[in-house]
Amino acid sequence: MSSDLQLVGFSEALDWRSMEFVDLNSLMSCSLCSVVPKVKVVLDCCHALCELCYENVLQSERQCPLDGEGFEESQTGGIVLTTTQIGKQKVRCCNFKEGCDFVGAVEDMKQHFFSECEFHAVICKRCNLKVLRKDIVEHCKEQCQSRGYSSDRSPPDVVNAAFEMGKKLDASLEAITDRLCAIEGQLNRHAEHIGAAIGSVVVDTVALKKALEQQERLTDHGDFGTVNGKLFAIVRQIDEIASRINISKYVATGVTLADGECTAEGVISSESGNARVAKDGDTGSVQGLHGGDKCEAEDVTSKGKDIAKVIPETSEWVSSIKKLLGEMQPVIRLGNNMFYYHIQYFDDIEKEALAKKEVYRHSDVFVAFGYSVELGLCVAEYNGVMYLGVLLYICQSSRDSLLKWPFTLPYTVILVHPTDETKNIEYRTDVLERIHSYGYCFSRPNATGNRGYGCRKFCKLQDAMKEGFIYYNTVTVGVRFL
The missing domain is CATH 2.60.210.10 (Apoptosis, Tumor Necrosis Factor Receptor Associated Protein 2; Chain A)
Structure with missing residues (x-):
């Protein structure tokens, strides 16, 4: 019984060459990838795997890919081949498919292949056929001429085919160029819209900061201060994201509306845990928020809604940047x-x-x-x-x-x-x-x-x-x- 396999790790000259072994023990080669490595692992089902295939099987379901039988790592065995052992195995010449009938030990075949074998194949430059090197002269004199090929010019049909292909390529390139120009125009328009949206975010964020600073000056109550602290924390978070994506050169230049929908309106309403504390614990503080400073709070809420309507895509973009900054493993x-x-x-x-x-x-x-x-x-x-x-x-x-x-x-x-x-x-x-x-x-x-x-x-x-x-x-x- 013969088998077409490849050596791995034994010979710099013969590694990865396709060779037909004669009567090679099946445990000497990998049952999956058909290489003959130095180290093999034998499973309970008697299939042998190289180290690479074995590692891949270990990382999956620990079942033999050939028969589905499960195994434990402790129940496997190993086989190690030496260069001397593999050198004694009988193989056919690497040119056996070209007609060479040499059969001998691996070391003898190596000497024969590199020094004695007359069945090395080459490619004829005139007809692109594979021809034995020893027959190339006769081939060029007889077979190539009989096919009607000329050494000094190409056949007319080849020239015509090349001309037609050139015309098709010109048409395709023209269409691709037009498409690229259209895409470039769309990208420029999107860039302008994003720039305008970022400008709106910057302006409204500065307005939000001013409103919060005014509220802080109007009251020193503890619970209301907690609400303000929550709002200032959001603004600081906005500032940090904005500075990282270089939205503006000024102080406080960023906002995120998509982070849990935590807008100014959301914090002031009952969705904020701190706002609920103020509502239950101190009616005066809530009245101060919705009373004397009501106009400013409504103004901040209105601006937050306007931003959400005008730049939803920018909001998602800024939110995704925040997520990348916090979670990405760079x-x-x-x-x-x-x-x-x-x-x-x-x-x-x-x-x-x-x-x-x-x-x-x-x-x-x-x-x-x-x-x-x-x-x-x-x-x-x-x-x-x-x-x-x-x-x-x-x-x-x-x-x-x-x-x-x-x-x-x-x-x-x-x-x-x-x-x-x-x-x-x-x-x-x-x-x-x-x-x-x-x-x-x-x-x-x-x-x-x-x-x-x-x-x-x-x-x-x-x-x-x-x-x-x-x-x-x-x-x-x-x-x-x-």
Whole structure:
């Protein structure tokens, strides 16, 4: 029985070449991806998986993908192949599909393939057919001429087809240009509307601040002061968001109307908890709010309604910015080769890890030296002990065709101490030393991205907490290139 497989991790020259083995034991290859790796894991159902496929199965339902049988990690076994063992296996020449009938040990086939084999194929530049290299001269003299091809000019039908294609491309480009101009006009109009809406927000926010300051001067009562304090807190929140999105150069230049519909009207009405206290506890304070200063309060409420009618889209936009500022886990870049990933709500990650035994968190994709990458935090249990790990993932991007592959930049992943950088824990990866065993981590990625590589056992979770790496329910990891 023969099988068409690929070596992984044994030979720089033969790795990832398609080879037909003769009578290879089925446990020597991965039952899923058909590679022959150095290390395999054998399940209870007697199917063997490479390390990559096994890790993916562990992260899902822990069932064999081929027969659906469940398994426990403790019930699996391992098989390790040496280079000497694989070198003795019988294979056909890599050119067997081209007609070579050589059969021998892997090492003998390697010598034959690179030094002796006469069945290497090339592409004829005149007819684009695959031809054996030893037959290319005869092919060009006889077969190419018999097909009627000329070496000094293209056939008329090819020229005509190219001309027609050119006309279609011209028409398509003209239509695309018109469409882009229309889109640009729409974007400019939207920008003008947003600018006008932001101006209205700024003006009405300043008016709201002035009204609140006037109310504060009219009364010093405790409960009414609580209501004013709530309103001032909202205005301060508005100011902070406005300053972060650079709406204006002036003081107090922002508002959010979509954050729980908490407008000035909402705080003054019975929907505000503080307003209810004032209503129940001190009638005089409420009368002061709706009496002597009633006009100003109604003016503030009216302005809030007008803003909500005029700029609902801007309100949602400002609210979304607030949410991003408070909840987004950013990747922060320092210098040209240093990136940090700050993870919040670590207690939720810890609880999830205790339940699932393994949890991952990934940063947004960022660009380093032209490559799209992301940082990952891993919290996993090994032999009953929880560990923190840091990984780097190579991601697919539109620039990949312009980059050098595989990825070979050395990098260092870091578990960052929040107050004392001398306590940082680092793990350096020299990619060129690892690429033969972990080439799938650094090859050009597909749409799903590559498997991450770094250190999965950076330190014990208990030690990280004891040493202060978990700071105010957050943790920071980083990567330094070169």
